[in-house]
Amino acid sequence: MDLLNSDECIFIPSKNSKRDLIFLHGYTSSNSFPDRVKNFFIKQHQFNIIACNSRGHGKRKNRNYENKEQVKQTVNEYTELIQERLKNGYEVNVIGNSMGASMALTLGNNIPEINKVFVIAGLNGKNMFDVPLSVKKKYEILFQKKEQDVFKPDILEAMPYNSNKCNKQNKKKYYFIHSLNDGVVPIHNMVQNMQELCLITNNEKNIIDNGYKIDTNENLLVLDTNSNIRNILSHVMPNFRNDVIQFINKNLK
Structure with a gap:
């Protein structure tokens, strides 16, 4: 499928530009994300x-997204487009x-040739709820049954992960x-991902695990918690806070 030239994609070219910015939306969202x-x-x-609309989203809602094969096909479509x-x-x-x-x-x-990757409230299917007890206790109020209800097991199992x-x-x-x-699961996943990429120190990890914000890591923006961030950020990111926009803008230069 030629995804870019299909009606599933919004493509806005800039005159004489050779720089692409690709937006990958979240679950239940669509190509209106940006x-x-x-x-x-x-x-x-x-x-x-x-x-673009991922399978099962936007105009493609007739497709069953809660399926490993559909997720794999979606990643393959984006891979072909990017390559x-x-x-x-x-x-x-x-x-x-x-x-x-x-994704x-x-x-x-x-695809090592991708220039920049911005991960907003990222999730993965690797031991999704295998969160250490010590971390669960520190986030006891946040780690509630409703969080497991939001993240359906079949969706999580299908999440791409390398x-x-x-x-x-x-x-x-x-x-x-x-x-x-944003909830203990996304936070723990974020720390796992950054550790694997060697982008976070053990000291920074411990600070986050204890529920505190850090400002020392140039590859991480931890948002303030003096408002109901869960409604602002958590998987409703089309709202795009100004500090998020500036962080992305600074690191795209």
Whole structure:
């Protein structure tokens, strides 16, 4: 399938630009994910904007997304799209939210030529609820049954996941955005992913595990927790807070 030229994709080219910014939406979202910020990134960086409906989303809702094979096919579609853009000399940058963030990590690992990967409230299916008891206790209020209800087991099992590769280029490639109020599962996944990529120290990990914000890691934006971030950020990322936009903008230069 030629995904880019299908009616499942929004493609906004910038005149004479060889830089792409691809948005991968979260579960139940659609290719409207970048609506609030697309003009900003076009103006700031002259990006070509690409946003497609993953299988089971948008106009493709007649497809069963809660299926490993459908997820695999979706990742394959994005892989083909990105490889074709790279082949034609385009720089490719990816922003993924939640389900789309797990795809972004997988694509970043599988396609080394991707320039930047932004992981917003990222999840993966690797031992999704195998969270250490000590961490659960520190987030006791957040780790409730409703969180397990939100993350359906069949969805989690289908989540793409490749063990992240640790190399010196990662500091210029991968960037993570999370809130301490976003739930213990996404936070623990974020720490796991950053550890595998060698982007977080043990001291920073311990600070986050104890429920505190850190400002020392250039590859991580931990959002403040003095408001109901769960409603602002958690898998409803089309709202795009200003600090998130500025973090992404700074690291796209």
